[in-house]
Structure formats: C-alpha cells, structure tokens
Amino acid sequence: MVDSLPSLAFLGAGSMGGAILQGVVASGVPVDGIVATNRSRLKADALAALPGVTSIALEERPDGNAEAVASARIVLVGVKPAMVPDLLREIAPSLRPDAIVVSLAAGVTLQTFAAGLGQQAHVIRSMPNTPSTVRRGVTGLAAGAAATADDMALVRALFETVGAVIEVDEAQIDALSTISGSGPAYVFLLIETFTQAAIGKGFSEADARLMAEQTFIGATALLEASGEEPSELRRRVTSPKGTTERAVAVLQEAELEGVFARATDAALARARELAAGA
Numbered sequence: 001m002v003d004s005l006p007s008l009a010f011l012g013a014g015s016m017g018g019a020i021l022q023g024v025v026a027s028g029v030p031v032d033g034i035v036a037t038n039r040s041r042l043k044a045d046a047l048a049a050l051p052g053v054t055s056i057a058l059e060e061r062p063d064g065n066a067e068a069v070a071s072a073r074i075v076l077v078g079v080k081p082a083m084v085p086d087l088l089r090e091i092a093p094s095l096r097p098d099a100i101v102v103s104l105a106a107g108v109t110l111q112t113f114a115a116g117l118g119q120q121a122h123v124i125r126s127m128p129n130t131p132s133t134v135r136r137g138v139t140g141l142a143a144g145a146a147a148t149a150d151d152m153a154l155v156r157a158l159f160e161t162v163g164a165v166i167e168v169d170e171a172q173i174d175a176l177s178t179i180s181g182s183g184p185a186y187v188f189l190l191i192e193t194f195t196q197a198a199i200g201k202g203f204s205e206a207d208a209r210l211m212a213e214q215t216f217i218g219a220t221a222l223l224e225a226s227g228e229e230p231s232e233l234r235r236r237v238t239s240p241k242g243t244t245e246r247a248v249a250v251l252q253e254a255e256l257e258g259v260f261a262r263a264t265d266a267a268l269a270r271a272r273e274l275a276a277g278a
Contacts, residue, residue, distance in 0.1 A: 010078060013036040013037065019137070037065050075091070077101060101113060182267050
C-alpha cells in the first residue's frame with residue numbers, strides 16, 4: 001500500500017464519492033488534506049466528523065467547489081452525470097496546473113471532461129463500487145489522452161487503498177460497470193431471495209437472515225482464502241446423488257448463465273443511453 005496520498009477534493013461526496021472518501025479515511029493512509037463538497041448542510045455534516053476532512057456545504061458557500069479544487073492534487077468528480085458539464089466550467093479556472101481530475105460519474109465520457117476542461121487536462125475515468133466503503137471495492141480506471149503514466153500510478157494508488165484496481169480502455173468501462181459496478185446489487189438481491197426461501201421453510205426472519213448472509217460471507221471468505229476456482233469449491237460441496245446436487249441441478253435448469261447475461265446486457269444498454277444523454 002502507498003505510504004501517503006496528496007491533497008484530495010471530493011466534489012459531490014454522495015453515495016459513491018462518500019464511499020471512496022470513507023474508505024480512504026478508514027485505510028489510515030496519511031493524506032495531505034481532504035476537502036469534500038455537498039449541496040446541503042445536512043449532507044456536509046455527515047462527513048464533517050471524519051478525521052482530516054473539511055466538509056463544505058454549497059448552500060452556504062456557493063464558491064465551495066472552486067475553493068476545494070484550488071489546493072487539490074487529485075479532484076474526484078462525483079456529482080450526478082447531468083451536472084458534470086456545468087461543474088467542469090465552474091472549476092476549470094481554479095484547478096492547479098498539475099491537477100488530476102478523476103470522474104466518478106457513470107456514463108460521462110472522457111471527451112465530456114476534455115470539452116469542459118480543455119484537451120490538455122489530465123483526466124482519468126473511474127468506475128468504483130460501494131464495497132470501497134469497507135475497503136473491499138473493485139475500481140476500473142481508464143486514462144484520458146493527456147493523462148500520464150505517473151497520473152495513472154497515483155490514482156491507482158488512491159483506489160488501491162479501498163480495494164482492487166483494473167486498468168482498461170474507456171470502451172470497456174461501461175461493460176465493467178455492469179459487473180463490478182452494479183454487481184453488489186446482484187449479490188444483495190440473491191441474499192434477499194435466499195433469505196425468503198429460508199423464511200418459507202419456517203425459520204424466523206432473524207435466523208433466516210443470519211443463515212443467508214453468513215453463508216454468502218463465509219463462502220466468499222473461503223474462496224478468497226483457498227485460492228481455488230469457484231467451480232472446484234462447488235464440486236467439493238456437491239456430493240454425488242446428494243441434496244446439494246439436486247438443488248444445484250434446479251439452479252442450472254433455470255439457466256442462470258443466460259439470466260446474468262441478459263441482466264448485464266440490460267445494464268450495458270442503459271449505460272450507453274446515459275452516455276448519449278437519454
């Protein structure tokens with residue numbers, strides 16, 4: 001892990017920006033100052049208690065975004081996609097010459113950032129996910145035309161404080177978002193459904209949740225610790241002609257592979273709609 005990080009500005013520290021911010025703070029890596037902006041005092045107060053974080057409410061300090069970026073080496077843009085162009089025009093005059101601007105906005109292209117900041121701006125597009133809050137995230141990074149290898153190394157080090165990092169071409173970012181970006185929601189849905197199956201077997205909601213949640217947590221911990229392929233671990237649990245084999249057969253008959261392919265295709269189609277402004 002990196003020994004320290006330069007000054008950071010989080011513009012729009014909402015669900016995703018807040019997740020990264022909280023993960024960086026939780027990592028314990030020294031940072032040369034963190035400033036976060038949110039529109040309301042209520043949201044700003046939620047971050048103000050984090051150690052080392054200066055939290056700005058834009059409803060009280062309208063120039064807060066420009067103020068935040070003036071001293072930041074890395075600027076993370078986490079506002080809603082539709083708000084990005086106006087924000088870029090707002091902060092462009094205040095950016096440091098060596099600033100690296102990192103997009104957290106789904107569906108917003110590197111060209112949009114270049115149009116707002118100039119083709120010479122050092123921009124990197126990222127696609128993190130919410131487990132970054134607990135430092136178990138996955139982040140995809142795509143470099144803009146002016147971003148250097150050093151820029152990428154520094155931003156990679158930032159996101160590695162909150163999980164794993166994959167470097168891809170921008171053309172792959174939307175596809176990556178359908179797997180690791182949206183993936184936690186798929187897992188939570190599976191746990192919800194598994195819990196309901198347990199309730200249907202007569203267990204209390206509390207016991208059903210405990211069984212379902214801890215089974216997922218334990219299985220993934222075993223996968224990580226063992227270094228084995230998921231298919232091999234599945235085979236070890238599935239005794240020939242046993243109960244698990246019968247259950248797995250039902251799941252395979254449901255064509256889960258096709259279900260997940262259609263789900264991720266639908267997410268990818270929506271990502272492209274967002275990129276087109278739909």
